[in-house]
Amino acid sequence: MTTTQDRQSAGVEITPLTAPAQRTANTAFRGLSITAASLILVTLAAVATFLLVEAWPAITDASGELADKVSWIRPDEGQSLIEIAGYLIFGTVLISAIALLIATPLSIGIALFISHYAPRKLASGLGYLIDLLAAIPSVVYGLWGAIVLIPVLQPFYQWLADYLGWIPLFAPADDGTVSNTGRVALSAGIVLAIMVIPIITAVTREVFLQTPKLHEEAALAMGATRWEMVRMAVFPFGRSGIIGATMLGLGRALGETMAVYMILSVGLTYSFQILNAANHNTIASYIAGQFPEANSQGVSALIALGLALFVITLLVNMLARWIVSRRSEFSGAN
Amino acid sequence: MSKRIDVNNLNVYYGGFLAVEDVSLSIEAKSVTAFIGPSGCGKSTFLRTLNRMHEVIPGARVEGEVLMDGVNLYDPQVDPVAVRRHVGMVFQRPNPFPTMSIEENVLAGVKLNSKRMSKSDSQDLVESSLRGANLWEEVKDRLDKPGSSLSGGQQQRLCIARAIAIKPDVLLMDEPCSALDPISTLAIEDLIQELKSEYTIVIVTHNMQQAARVSEKTAFFNIAGTGKPGKLIEMDDTTTIFSAPAEKATEDYISGRFG
Ligand SMILES: Nc1ncnc2c1ncn2[C@@H]1O[C@H](COP(=O)(O)OP(=O)(O)O)[C@@H](O)[C@H]1O
Ligand SMILES: [Mg+2]
Numbered sequence: 001m002t003t004t005q006d007r008q009s010a011g012v013e014i015t016p017l018t019a020p021a022q023r024t025a026n027t028a029f030r031g032l033s034i035t036a037a038s039l040i041l042v043t044l045a046a047v048a049t050f051l052l053v054e055a056w057p058a059i060t061d062a063s064g065e066l067a068d069k070v071s072w073i074r075p076d077e078g079q080s081l082i083e084i085a086g087y088l089i090f091g092t093v094l095i096s097a098i099a100l101l102i103a104t105p106l107s108i109g110i111a112l113f114i115s116h117y118a119p120r121k122l123a124s125g126l127g128y129l130i131d132l133l134a135a136i137p138s139v140v141y142g143l144w145g146a147i148v149l150i151p152v153l154q155p156f157y158q159w160l161a162d163y164l165g166w167i168p169l170f171a172p173a174d175d176g177t178v179s180n181t182g183r184v185a186l187s188a189g190i191v192l193a194i195m196v197i198p199i200i201t202a203v204t205r206e207v208f209l210q211t212p213k214l215h216e217e218a219a220l221a222m223g224a225t226r227w228e229m230v231r232m233a234v235f236p237f238g239r240s241g242i243i244g245a246t247m248l249g250l251g252r253a254l255g256e257t258m259a260v261y262m263i264l265s266v267g268l269t270y271s272f273q274i275l276n277a278a279n280h281n282t283i284a285s286y287i288a289g290q291f292p293e294a295n296s297q298g299v300s301a302l303i304a305l306g307l308a309l310f311v312i313t314l315l316v317n318m319l320a321r322w323i324v325s326r327r328s329e330f331s332g333a334n
Numbered sequence: 335m336s337k338r339i340d341v342n343n344l345n346v347y348y349g350g351f352l353a354v355e356d357v358s359l360s361i362e363a364k365s366v367t368a369f370i371g372p373s374g375c376g377k378s379t380f381l382r383t384l385n386r387m388h389e390v391i392p393g394a395r396v397e398g399e400v401l402m403d404g405v406n407l408y409d410p411q412v413d414p415v416a417v418r419r420h421v422g423m424v425f426q427r428p429n430p431f432p433t434m435s436i437e438e439n440v441l442a443g444v445k446l447n448s449k450r451m452s453k454s455d456s457q458d459l460v461e462s463s464l465r466g467a468n469l470w471e472e473v474k475d476r477l478d479k480p481g482s483s484l485s486g487g488q489q490q491r492l493c494i495a496r497a498i499a500i501k502p503d504v505l506l507m508d509e510p511c512s513a514l515d516p517i518s519t520l521a522i523e524d525l526i527q528e529l530k531s532e533y534t535i536v537i538v539t540h541n542m543q544q545a546a547r548v549s550e551k552t553a554f555f556n557i558a559g560t561g562k563p564g565k566l567i568e569m570d571d572t573t574t575i576f577s578a579p580a581e582k583a584t585e586d587y588i589s590g591r592f593g
Contacts, residue, residue, distance in 0.1 A: 120392065214429040218493070220390055222443035222500060223419030232442060236433035 055304035069297040085308050087268040091280035096253040098189025107200035115208035134198035142262035145191035154182035157275045171273050179277035183265035186274040191259050196249035207241030240324040247320040257284035283309040336534045337403040337503040338363040344398035353379045355563035366535045368545035371555035376564030377538045378508050385421035386414040422497035424507040428489035430481030437477040443500040467495035468525050487518020507537040523548050554584045
């Protein structure tokens with residue numbers, strides 16, 4: 001039995017049981033994280049309040065004053081603020097959906113290749129390259145899309161319309177042709193897809209890499225091929241990560257302004273024909289287009305549109321959380 | 335069902351590192367063979383060569399041959415995936431798929447063979463496999479619950495049920511009880527006794543009483559020092575190994591003088 005004196009004389013420092021030591025670092029960190037967390041909430045609330053307050057005059061305009069003061073609001077032509085918002089929400093969601101439909105499978109494929117198929121050297125090189133893609137500014141994507149990509153894609157669009165025109169999405173205009181500039185919703189969707197692929201890939205790759213070895217080996221040991229192992233162990237484990245990554249990509253696609261603004265030949269319709277020009281526009285690109293020449297009522301109306309975008313993004317995120325939580329019992333977190 | 339295994343002059347590498355050197359031994363069909371030895375001597379490594387799981391580690395490879403009823407598992411024409419369907423494996427830590435229910439876990443391997451199964455056939459298989467693993471009575475009312483909701487011992491028996499559901503010839507177990515409490519350990523040991531009537535079983539254990547209790551043959555592996563390859567020192571009837579081993583190193587190990 002060693003006594004306290006023994007240990008003290010042996011040079012062992014004794015922490016008394018009472019009188020807690022000054023845990024400065026602990027307290028400081030606690031304060032810091034609480035501040036950071038509340039800062040996020042405060043910012044979110046501030047943005048929401050700003051949008052609501054600024055948009056209020058436009059939203060509650062009953063006298064028709066808005067239509068007189070803002071040139072692009074023309075209720076008599078079926079373009080009241082609400083109607084414009086409807087077209088824009090449709091266009092935004094449509095183009096973002098195209099982008100995600102293209103980007104998600106590709107990103108998962110790339111991420112899987114990097115995490116589970118490529119030799120180690122190739123994998124790290126590829127991963128680095130993908131990360132670099134994420135660093136390219138959106139205006140550069142816009143320029144590249146408009147100048148390089150679209151001319152390449154346009155003949156392909158005509159081909160799509162000729163052979164798959166019976167699918168409503170690929171239906172040509174009444175004269176059987178598609179836009180000869182190629183500045184159509186599909187182009188915007190494709191460029192957005194290229195922009196969000198790095199984000200989705202980077203996140204899913206990390207998730208795939210974290211698949212427990214234990215579960216991968218469980219699958220392999222019962223005679224799974226590599227692909228079966230991926231389906232048994234990697235995908236289920238990465239499911240919520242994939243959804244999260246996709247939502248992150250969707251967030252970027254919904255809000256992306258510059259690339260769409262530079263690529264899309266705009267219009268306001270509820271058309272599903274993504275090969276025809278002058279049919280769609282997105283909220284962000286519309287705001288960017290109208291803002292420079294807007295008067296104060298116009299700004300208020302544009303902010304109302306921004307509020308709509310904010311709400312959509314919020315809904316998308318809540319949906320994602322709900323999907324992730326639905327089967328959390330089976331998530332593997334326990 | 336249940337095959338014998340003959341290993342001839344097997345060298346096992348991780349990249350350039352020779353982890354196990356020149357092992358030759360025979361494992362009888364329908365018997366329990368135990369591998370014992372100090373940690374790091376290559377028991378797990380060697381065990382994983384018997385179902386070609388060793389090579390899933392990048393850079394890992396073997397030299398020599400492993401014959402299962404005379405067929406060399408390392409023959410270029412042999413498909414490792416097919417080997418693993420004949421040689422099942424139970425790991426040190428229970429690893430049921432957390433995203434699958436108990437029932438789905440049992441059927442996971444069977445589904446891979448992609449034979450269509452009627453609902454009643456698969457229900458029968460779930461029941462017989464879980465009964466085979468002495469787990470049926472405990473889980474029959476909650477087959478749709480996640481496998482990870484079970485206790486550690488139950489999870490390990492679920493893994494055994496999953497392994498025997500594909501009707502392998504050989505069952506490899508790498509320290510299957512080391513993460514379990516004594517009661518669960520006894521349950522698994524009883525189960526091993528029952529399973530050996532149908533399967534060839536190879537079990538790695540660091541627990542010498544366990545080796546003595548469950549196995550007919552025992553192989554003692556040892557290592558000369560860190561960085562040196564592990565070697566098979568001797569293999570004999572379990573009673574002989576524990577009462578009158580031929581080698582001094584074996585005697586030292588089982589009498590607790592090292593390891
Ligand atoms: N994945 C691996 N990569 C490289 N070396 C490994 C790996 N796994 C095990 N080893 C090495 O192989 C030797 C045998 O290990 P192992 O088979 O786990 O021993 P045991 O199961 O008997 O404790 C050890 O030296 C260990 O460091
Ligand atoms: Mg081991």
